[in-house]
Amino acid sequence: xxxxxxxxxxxxxxxxxxxxxxxxxxxxxxxxxxxxxxxxxxxxxxxxxxxxxxxxxxxxxxxxxxxxxxxxxxxxxxxxxxxxxxxxxxxxxxxxxxxxxxxxxx
Amino acid sequence: xxxxxxxxxxxxxxxxxxxxxxxxxxxxxxxxxxxxxxxxxxxxxxxxxxxxxxxxxxxxxxxxxxxxxxxxxxxxxxxxxxxxxxxxxxxxxxxxxxxxxxxxxxxxxxxxxxxxxxxxxxxxxxxxxxxxxxxxxxxxxxxxxxxxxxxxxxxxxxxxxxxxx
Numbered sequence: 001x002x003x004x005x006x007x008x009x010x011x012x013x014x015x016x017x018x019x020x021x022x023x024x025x026x027x028x029x030x031x032x033x034x035x036x037x038x039x040x041x042x043x044x045x046x047x048x049x050x051x052x053x054x055x056x057x058x059x060x061x062x063x064x065x066x067x068x069x070x071x072x073x074x075x076x077x078x079x080x081x082x083x084x085x086x087x088x089x090x091x092x093x094x095x096x097x098x099x100x101x102x103x104x105x106x
Numbered sequence: 107x108x109x110x111x112x113x114x115x116x117x118x119x120x121x122x123x124x125x126x127x128x129x130x131x132x133x134x135x136x137x138x139x140x141x142x143x144x145x146x147x148x149x150x151x152x153x154x155x156x157x158x159x160x161x162x163x164x165x166x167x168x169x170x171x172x173x174x175x176x177x178x179x180x181x182x183x184x185x186x187x188x189x190x191x192x193x194x195x196x197x198x199x200x201x202x203x204x205x206x207x208x209x210x211x212x213x214x215x216x217x218x219x220x221x222x223x224x225x226x227x228x229x230x231x232x233x234x235x236x237x238x239x240x241x242x243x244x245x246x247x248x249x250x251x252x253x254x255x256x257x258x259x260x261x262x263x264x265x266x267x268x269x270x271x
Contacts, residue, residue, distance in 0.1 A: 016226035029235070029266075031212060057224040065208055065216025067184035067233040067266075074219075077195075077226030 001025055001096035005086060011078035012106040019050065019058075021086055022071045023096060029064035045070060045090045053082035078104045153207040153243060156214040160205050160245060166253035171204075173244040173256040182236035182266035189244045191228035191254070195221075201228040202247045209240040210265075223249075235266040 003023040011017045023045065030042025042064065050058040057076050076084060085099040157166075174188040191201045200223040206216040219230050228246075236242070239262050245255045 027235075029212075052224065055224060057222060059220040061218040061220070063213050063216055065206065065211050065213060065235050067235050071231070071233050073229075073231035074221075075225050075227035075229060077224055079224075 001088075001090075001094060003086075003096055003098040005084070005098040005100045007084050007100035007102055009101075010103045010105065013078055013080075013104050014106075015078050016075040017078050017084070017102060018073065019076055019084055019086075019100075020071070020073045021098060022069060023088060023098075024069055025090065027062075027064065027066055027068045027070060031064075043091045045088045048072065048086065048088040050074070050076070051083075051085045051087075052076050053080060078102065080104050153209050153214045156205075156207050157243065157245060160247075161253055164251070164253055166245060166255050168255060168257075170248075170254040171244050171246045171256040173242065173258045175242060175258040175260045177259070178261040179236070179263065181264040182238065182262040184233045185236050185260065185262070186231070187234045187242075188229065188231045189219075189246075189256075191246045191248075193228045193248065195223060195226055195228055197223045198249070200225075200249045202249055204228075204230060204247075205245045206234065207243045207245065208234075208236060209242065211235070211237045236260065236262050238262050238265040 001024055003021060006020040008017055025045050027045065028040055028043040030040065032040045034040060044064050045062055048060040048062065049056055058074050060072065062070065081102065081104045083099045083101055087095065087097050089095040170192045172190045175185060179185045189204055191204065193199060193201045195201065201221045203221065204219045207214050208216050216234055217232065221228055239260065241257050241259050243255055243257045245253060247253050
């Protein structure tokens with residue numbers, strides 16, 4: 001699953017870093033029918049988590065109410081230089097990973 | 107394993123059904139807490155179960171949470187949504203979770219965000235699917251266990267959940 005994560009490269013300690021991520025995924029609702037009338041099974045990214053320096057900072061449990069190609073923007077408090085890692089998994093057990101390094105000074 | 111057709115199971119099922127119908131109509135039609143004050147509770151029946159399962163008997167108050175949605179959307183496939191909670195996000199006082207509940211979607215609970223003291227700021231943005239004109243509720247639970255909410259009304263001209271959505 002393709003994804004794009006955007007995090008400022010540098011931050012001052014104590015500041016809130018803005019993390020933006022968009023994941024390419026249909027977020028299939030299960031209410032859609034194809035041209036042959038077959039129901040497309042529901043398949044959404046139901047679990048998303050973000051770790052910073054190995055510690056879980058944010059987690060989302062999503063349903064079909066989140067639009068296709070889910071976009072999330074949230075904040076993380078800068079404490080020390082490290083990776084901001086995001087992991088997610090959909091209902092077909094396909095998982096994805098995206099990370100960004102942030103340098104913290106001060 | 108007991109067969110489902112066993113007398114005990116059937117009796118229990120019948121008793122449960124009878125108990126449901128024995129409830130006064132008002133008790134079934136009205137939520138314990140009205141998620142949208144000023145609006146007749148009977149008109150907002152879908153999100154109640156979701157809200158009540160989160161609240162688990164606790165009360166929720168309006169305030170501290172701000173849910174930002176456009177007032178109107180051309181279609182409901184992807185509607186920008188920002189939820190902010192007034193919280194210092196420190197070790198002692200932070201936001202534990204935010205639930206987004208839709209009034210009209212087939213699945214009322216759209217998403218749950220689990221926040222913590224490492225976030226610095228209690229603000230989450232995403233894009234949601236909305237099945238028609240409705241009221242959306244954002245419910246936040248703080249670290250002290252209290253619940254706060256905000257609700258926003260949105261006019262959706264073409265709903266999601268139609269074929270091709």
